[in-house]
Amino acid sequence: MITADNITSHEFLGLNTEIIKSTNPQVIGLNGRIVNETKSMFTINTEKGHKSIAKSTNNWKFSIEGKDVVVEGTKISKRPFDRIGGKA
Template sequence: MITVDNITSHEFIGLNTEIVQSTNPQVIGLNGRIENETKSMFRINTENGTRSIAKSTSSWKFSIDNKDIVVEGAKIAKRPFDRIGGKA
């Protein structure tokens, strides 16, 4: 189960997110559901179509158990397999 304390150890596919800070001001406020994730990118389904955004250049807001948490992209810019604990 995803919680505020362990979100960075989980897969993000299927979660809703919003960019709250970015080196690219044009993407601040972009929100939608994460469709796919690679080591360095999220593919987000927005109301205006699908966008691929670099994880490390933005801060991402997620709502877990009715609590908002902001995660710095640099902290999650790993392959999902590595972040989830697939390597011993």
């Protein structure tokens, strides 16, 4: 079960997210459901289609158990299976 405390140790596929801070001001506020994840990128299904966005240059907001959780992209810029199990 994904919680605010262990979110960085889980896969993000299927989660809704929003970029709240970025080195690229044009993507701040971009939101949608994560449909693919690689070591360095999320592919997000947005209202305007699929967008591939670098993880490391952004802060990502997730709603977990009714709480907003912000995750720094640099902390999750690993392959999903390298993070699972608390290796983040």
